[in-house]
Amino acid sequence: MLQGKCVVLGVTGGIAVYKAVELLRLMIKAGADVHVIMTRSAQEFVTPLTFQTLSGNPVHTELFNLIQEQDIGHISLADSADLVLIAPATANFVGKVANGIADDLLSTTVMATKAKVLFVPAMNTNMWENPLYRQNQKHLEELGYHFVEPVYGELACGWQGQGKMPDPQVVFNSAHALIGSKDFAGKTLLVTAGPTREEIDPVRFLSNYSSGKMGFAIARASRDRGARVILVSGPVHLADPKGVETIHVTSAQEMYREVTEKASEADVVIKAAAVADFRPVERGEQKTKKGDTETMAIALQRNPDILAELGKQKGSRVLVGFAAETEKLLRHAREKLQKKNLDILVANDVTQDGAGFDGETNIVRFLTADGQTEELPLMTKDEVAEKLLDRILTLLPKD
Numbered sequence: 001m002l003q004g005k006c007v008v009l010g011v012t013g014g015i016a017v018y019k020a021v022e023l024l025r026l027m028i029k030a031g032a033d034v035h036v037i038m039t040r041s042a043q044e045f046v047t048p049l050t051f052q053t054l055s056g057n058p059v060h061t062e063l064f065n066l067i068q069e070q071d072i073g074h075i076s077l078a079d080s081a082d083l084v085l086i087a088p089a090t091a092n093f094v095g096k097v098a099n100g101i102a103d104d105l106l107s108t109t110v111m112a113t114k115a116k117v118l119f120v121p122a123m124n125t126n127m128w129e130n131p132l133y134r135q136n137q138k139h140l141e142e143l144g145y146h147f148v149e150p151v152y153g154e155l156a157c158g159w160q161g162q163g164k165m166p167d168p169q170v171v172f173n174s175a176h177a178l179i180g181s182k183d184f185a186g187k188t189l190l191v192t193a194g195p196t197r198e199e200i201d202p203v204r205f206l207s208n209y210s211s212g213k214m215g216f217a218i219a220r221a222s223r224d225r226g227a228r229v230i231l232v233s234g235p236v237h238l239a240d241p242k243g244v245e246t247i248h249v250t251s252a253q254e255m256y257r258e259v260t261e262k263a264s265e266a267d268v269v270i271k272a273a274a275v276a277d278f279r280p281v282e283r284g285e286q287k288t289k290k291g292d293t294e295t296m297a298i299a300l301q302r303n304p305d306i307l308a309e310l311g312k313q314k315g316s317r318v319l320v321g322f323a324a325e326t327e328k329l330l331r332h333a334r335e336k337l338q339k340k341n342l343d344i345l346v347a348n349d350v351t352q353d354g355a356g357f358d359g360e361t362n363i364v365r366f367l368t369a370d371g372q373t374e375e376l377p378l379m380t381k382d383e384v385a386e387k388l389l390d391r392i393l394t395l396l397p398k399d
């Protein structure tokens with residue numbers, strides 16, 4: 001997906017340098033030709049040899065290197081790059097570039113390049129919030145430089161807050177969105193995510209543990225690969241992905257209405273939502289009183305099976321379902337694939353460590369209508385999303 005692309009990976013000196021190693025690995029796996037430039041302080045954290053071995057290219061560290069100067073090292077790297085990716089980017093480095101300083105190989109390369117530049121800042125929360133830093137980033141963004149926002153978490157300095165470098169896969173996806181192949185261009189993908197809530201009364205509901213992370217990862221990956229994406233999401237604690245048409249729903253019936261209405265626009269429908277199968281027959285107008293009884297029964301009625309309905313009028317649309325199982329995974333999954341008339345069913349045993357609802361990772365198998373099963377190892381939900389899209393691509397008509 002990054003075949004034929006030249007990436008200059010600039011590594012500056014922060015504790016997150018170790019994540020740049022994994023990022024490099026992802027870039028290489030995707031087919032990019034990566035040339036690493038390290039600042040002096042970055043070399044205090046990881047040796048150039050690590051990056052050199054993984055990239056298969058010499059690591060550049062010095063602005064004035066007699067051997068490389070025959071083709072003016074910094075200019076040739078700046079010229080041949082499709083992307084200059086600075087990860088991690090320290091407050092100092094962002095400040096330098098924002099003020100036009102080019103006093104080492106990396107800052108000179110950034111100054112000399114006409115390629116896209118993506119900064120991945122990682123720093124202490126107070127530095128991240130410092131108005132000086134904020135001003136520098138804003139200034140660079142206004143000039144067309146790109147940034148991946150750091151995430152919240154425990155920082156190396158012991159602080160809790162925003163400033164952590166995101167997962168290498170998230171950074172990779174942002175880089176890919178800038179220069180990667182747009183193999184879903186012209187396609188519309190309808191993705192559902194999260195749980196549904198079935199109200200019992202104004203203050204109580206039936207629901208499940210779905211976090212929406214899997215569906216959101218698919219929506220982001222599809223967008224980055226050039227698709228128009230419609231995301232129909234149940235209640236989740238995730239920010240709407242930029243550039244994705246996000247529709248919020250609460251109940252299964254609302255999701256049914258939105259999905260059936262939008263499905264006609266979609267080439268692919270991916271139902272990652274954990275839709276409640278039943279809803280209370282009656283929703284109390286007022287909060288239900290506990291009274292004196294020891295037990296209480298709530299009568300439930302079936303919700304429409306959205307995916308099964310779409311399967312009935314499938315046409316040329318590619319239909320993908322998810323099945324979270326706690327037993328007899330393959331048998332149940334294969335039954336579902338057939339019953340709902342799906343092309344792909346993503347099955348996961350939610351009892352396994354690293355699989356299922358709220359985590360960052362998943363362990364899945366792809367079952368396809370032609371009877372094949374592909375078993376994937378433990379991977380992040382972003383990686384699962386990429387693999388799923390690769391699979392879907394093989395089922396789409398070639399334009």
Ligand code: C5P
Nearest residue numbers: 271272273275303304305306307321322
């Ligand atoms: O049968 P089961 O609920 O396990 O199937 C899961 C798949 O079916 C998921 O893709 C889910 O989004 C979809 N589904 C649906 N409508 C329902 C129940 C499940 O679309 N009412």
